[in-house]
Amino acid sequence: MLFRRHDRKAPLTRGAEWIELMLDDGPLRVAVRRHPQARRLTLRVRAAARDVTLTAPPHVPLAFAHDFVQRHREWVRVRLVRLPEPVPFADGAIIPLRGEPHRIVHRPEARGTVWIAPAQEDGEPATLNVAGDAPHLSRRVQDFLKREARHDLGPAVRRYAAALKVEVGRITLRDTASRWGSCSAQGDLSFSWRLILAPAFVLDYLAAHEVAHRLEMNHGPRYWRLVEQVCPARREAEAWLRRNGSDLHRYGGA
Template identity: 80%
Template sequence: MLFRRQDRKPPTPRAAEWIELMLDDETLRVAVRRHPQARRLTLRVRAAARDVTLTAPPHVPLAFAHDFVQRHREWVRLRLVRLPQQVPFEPGSVIPLHGTPHRIVHCPGARGTAWTAVNAEGEPVLCVAGEAPHMPRRVQDHLKREARRALAAAVRHYAAALKVDVGRITLRDTASRWGSCSAQGDLSFSWRLVMAPPVVLDYLAAHEVAHRLEMNHGPRFWRLVEQVCPARREAEAWLRRHGSDLHRYGAE
């Protein structure tokens, strides 16, 4: 008798899983993320997204995960309380631009969109024209324009230094990666880098351009980065200490 092999059906995607956690009379939804390589339950409070996730092995019952989250209620609450205060793009808010604090000033009768200036007290300010409801978008658009200008200049500099070609430059608002380089040479950066000190944006540009020669993080790659950007470790130290704070600006 001949047996015909049956092709295996792809596994059915698991439906999204959530665990509700009561914190200070409010219900917090904790996203459950199943990972095939996870060996234990791991809770994480993400500063950029200001949310809570639980990474769990595929075989762990949801009821067990629920009990785990409930037992760590106080841990979650303390981590959320310690998150930096959110700063909306509105009049009076102070936001960093190239590492320098700028106070947002509404100039409803002025022409244009947004520009930097210095007020009578010598304080750097970001002036925003137009109606108040459009201010958050105009501030963000200005930051993105500045980010594109600064990143394009830095990329050109390091591409020339390393004698490589690069493709398109794309700006995103990523929570976990400051930059990336595709196999085709297209570069992607977080527009929030424009708020960091110039040395940080400069380093990220050097980092991604160096991937045009080494698509890895081996010794040769780091030698290339440090060859053209000696301030690498200073920039990395700043990102470790303050990088997550950049995501608190622009909250509605």
């Protein structure tokens, strides 16, 4: 299945609005999100969540929104079909780690959790070897990736904090769909653990990006000068994320 379908009888959140759109293989529920600053109707197919949302101004009647969605049925269908298939964390799956392909290998007889074996001379990729029972394999892989992300982000954040002469707070990892990182006014940093799937220079750039917000809580010219002062690979990393960022959300999907 290329996209997440919602059972038409599934319980809805109190106050939620939905529009049912009939596609080739059944109904799809399009979530309607009212936004006070919206000036027009905007349809969005989210690669991370593999769903469809309609952002609408508060005053737009639901019937009008319904007609808008129906008129764009083919647009929605094409974009859903183009979404890449999810790659679950399962035995035999190939996933990137620091930008390099790794094959997941279940080792039920082994002790421990997850460990890496290097690539073979015959061209076989490196492997992520996962011990334990099969029902725990996906969780163990995700936990391992989070640990690796924290292992890489911690030193990168400290290095850029020292370079910019700022202090940072705690570092948290999340699975965010719309942003790769954030910096609070108190200096706490949050990152998507999926950055560990990208090449190392991409994760390194995001560390610099968020640490620089300790001096400039905006994206003005002074802010970008600070980022490029400590991270010359900024534009290369941003270009990589534009081309490949949405693809990182396919890993670990059902």
